[in-house]
Amino acid sequence: MNNNYLAVTKLNGALTLQDLGRASTQHLGFSVSGAADEYAFLSANKLLAVDAVNAKNGLITPNSHGLPVSEPLNHGAIELTFGQATFTTSANCVIAITGADCAATINDRAINNWQAHALMKGDSLVFSRPLSGVHSYLAVQGGLSLASSSALWLGSHAQTLNEMPLAFSGDKILAGSKVYFPNVQQMYQPEESHLVTTLAENFYAKKQLTLRFMPSTLFQQLTVEQQALFLTKHYTISAQSNRMGYRLIPNNVRSEQANSAIISAQLRQHVTLSAPVTYGAIQMPANEQPIVLMKERQTMGGYPTLGYVMKTDLFRLSQMRPGDAIAFVTTTLQKSQQQLTAFYKKFSRC
Amino acid sequence: MNDKKPLAQAFTITACSEDSLLLTWPEKISLSQHQKILQLQAAIEHKLSKVLIDTVASYHCLMIYYRFDKITMLALQNAIQAMTYTLVERESNSPQNERIHTQCVNIPVYYDIDNNWDLHDVAHQCQLSIEQVIRLHSEKIYHAYALGFTPGFCYLANLAPPLHLPRKATPRTSVPKGAVAIAEQQTAVYPNTSPGGWHIIGRSPIAMYQQVSGKFVPTIKVGQTVKFHAISKTDYQQLALAEQRNGKSVKNQQELADE
Numbered sequence: 153m154n155n156n157y158l159a160v161t162k163l164n165g166a167l168t169l170q171d172l173g174r175a176s177t178q179h180l181g182f183s184v185s186g187a188a189d190e191y192a193f194l195s196a197n198k199l200l201a202v203d204a205v206n207a208k209n210g211l212i213t214p215n216s217h218g219l220p221v222s223e224p225l226n227h228g229a230i231e232l233t234f235g236q237a238t239f240t241t242s243a244n245c246v247i248a249i250t251g252a253d254c255a256a257t258i259n260d261r262a263i264n265n266w267q268a269h270a271l272m273k274g275d276s277l278v279f280s281r282p283l284s285g286v287h288s289y290l291a292v293q294g295g296l297s298l299a300s301s302s303a304l305w306l307g308s309h310a311q312t313l314n315e316m317p318l319a320f321s322g323d324k325i326l327a328g329s330k331v332y333f334p335n336v337q338q339m340y341q342p343e344e345s346h347l348v349t350t351l352a353e354n355f356y357a358k359k360q361l362t363l364r365f366m367p368s369t370l371f372q373q374l375t376v377e378q379q380a381l382f383l384t385k386h387y388t389i390s391a392q393s394n395r396m397g398y399r400l401i402p403n404n405v406r407s408e409q410a411n412s413a414i415i416s417a418q419l420r421q422h423v424t425l426s427a428p429v430t431y432g433a434i435q436m437p438a439n440e441q442p443i444v445l446m447k448e449r450q451t452m453g454g455y456p457t458l459g460y461v462m463k464t465d466l467f468r469l470s471q472m473r474p475g476d477a478i479a480f481v482t483t484t485l486q487k488s489q490q491q492l493t494a495f496y497k498k499f500s501r502c
Numbered sequence: 503m504n505d506k507k508p509l510a511q512a513f514t515i516t517a518c519s520e521d522s523l524l525l526t527w528p529e530k531i532s533l534s535q536h537q538k539i540l541q542l543q544a545a546i547e548h549k550l551s552k553v554l555i556d557t558v559a560s561y562h563c564l565m566i567y568y569r570f571d572k573i574t575m576l577a578l579q580n581a582i583q584a585m586t587y588t589l590v591e592r593e594s595n596s597p598q599n600e601r602i603h604t605q606c607v608n609i610p611v612y613y614d615i616d617n618n619w620d621l622h623d624v625a626h627q628c629q630l631s632i633e634q635v636i637r638l639h640s641e642k643i644y645h646a647y648a649l650g651f652t653p654g655f656c657y658l659a660n661l662a663p664p665l666h667l668p669r670k671a672t673p674r675t676s677v678p679k680g681a682v683a684i685a686e687q688q689t690a691v692y693p694n695t696s697p698g699g700w701h702i703i704g705r706s707p708i709a710m711y712q713q714v715s716g717k718f719v720p721t722i723k724v725g726q727t728v729k730f731h732a733i734s735k736t737d738y739q740q741l742a743l744a745e746q747r748n749g750k751s752v753k754n755q756q757e758l759a760d761e
Contacts, residue, residue, distance in 0.1 A: 179558045180653055315653060318653060366517070369516050425562055427560045428563060493571065
């Protein structure tokens with residue numbers, strides 16, 4: 153039973169509980185959902201991994217989570233979006249904060265992002281609106297959950313906005329809500345690591361991001377001119393972007409760009425039936441403003457798909473803001489799989 | 503149609519993203535084609551469970567989400583193609599048109615005669631009377647082609663051609679739970695409040711899913727047949743109330759079990 157909690161005393165912005173989502177129930181219509189930025193989410197988890205902590209302290213304990221040590225730790229964490237929030241803890245705990253920098257403080261004392269910190273009973277943790285980035289993550293050692301019994305819904309804590317009416321993954325987190333965590337196994341003062349911060353800075357893009365995507369069959373059917381048109385355009389992230397998808401506005405610098413369609417009317421006629429869609433699918437509605445599907449996408453879609461953005465670039469994309477610049481370049485399945493494998497290896501606990 | 507055609511020629515296999523493979527059949531709504539899709543899905547789920555994350559069937563596609571750390575795309579592709587040859591053999595020995603699910607789901611509908619939604623508008627656009635719309639919608643037996651959009655939302659086809667209308671130009675930001683709707687050749691029941699662009703012609707009082715022992719059980723499963731029948735406003739209200747009470751009592755049992 154998780155009896156300890158972080159009380160949300162102030163909140164302005166979206167706050168949800170996330171983990172790596174529920175990928176095995178798409179056939180029932182459930183969105184996979186999960187942390188928008190897996191780099192930050194997994195970093196927060198890794199900073200608090202019991203194995204890592206015990207290894208550092210010279211203790212070796214059997215794997216308490218049941219996961220093979222090569223799998224990254226997947227405890228529920230808070231995802232705060234453009235967040236301003238204040239938390240008070242009911243018990244001592246160790247936390248980790250990552251993602252968009254919220255100039256966090258504990259009892260008004262500034263604490264570093266991308267680090268673990270000790271939080272003592274009664275302490276006040278404040279997040280201010282980040283100057284850059286979108287999502288911030290707050291993890292507590294042992295994992296966060298919503299009900300005091302830490303129930304998972306279909307294997308995940310992830311909350312999906314469209315699925316809140318089902319009331320299966322807990323209530324919407326508001327000021328006054330409590331988010332629970334287990335008794336701390338071993339209270340300690342975490343050491344700060346400079347390496348984690350440097351690696352994080354190297355992972356993300358600033359203001360401009362080129363998305364590497366695996367072309368679809370449809371893309372391969374386009375003429376060379378149409379493909380070039382798509383690849384040479386520059387796009388701006390629109391304000392109509394969210395956890396479901398990022399809508400991109402093409403910058404039609406040259407007049408001929410504005411008049412040519414990437415997908416011809418003839419080709420568009422053939423794609424009408426709803427079909428399953430994946431994370432990272434580049435959807436092209438009739439207005440040719442591409443939509444890149446993100447974590448909370450629906451499982452089925454009806455627009456033509458030009459290709460699939462590689463996952464590591466999607467994690468980067470999730471921290472880009474409306475107004476930022478986007479471009480596309482093709483890549484291969486092999487390269488994408490290699491990148492993702494290397495990515496997850498970083499977060500395995502051995 | 504030549505039913506003896508090997509499955510392998512009937513669909514293409516293409517890699518999508520790092521962990522997804524798409525099987526695509528000719529783009530049409532066809533019962534026999536869909537049954538083949540479901541048969542292949544069942545075989546894949548049975549044989550390749552160790553490397554699968556999920557499989558999602560739709561009208562003419564089957565998406566395979568797989569553990570690319572456990573199997574390469576090519577090995578998976580080959581395994582699927584090998585399976586199709588076995589299925590063709592089995593097919594020639596078994597009765598044709600065998601349904602995966604034989605039970606028909608009956609859905610009571612209070613059709614929107616009071617014009618709170620789109621029934622009158624649909625009748626007008628299709629140049630039919632209200633009675634004709636209701637008859638055309640409720641006399642057909644539909645086939646469940648896909649689950650998606652929201653949990654438990656099931657795409658049903660084929661709607662009678664006189665009722666075919668494009669989606670609403672401006673989708674509603676909120677469609678009520680239980681709304682019975684149509685768009686193009688499809689009909690569906692919205693399992694929960696959600697945005698929606700289909701034309702609402704009635705309301706159903708029954709739940710479109712159950713929560714059983716922590717599992718989500720949709721009322722309509724892919725591959726099933728569905729039929730709608732008209733009920734009165736009084737019956738609708740009574741059934742809706744009973745459903746609400748039922749839902750509450752089920753929830754309380756769950757809460758008790760957790761403590």
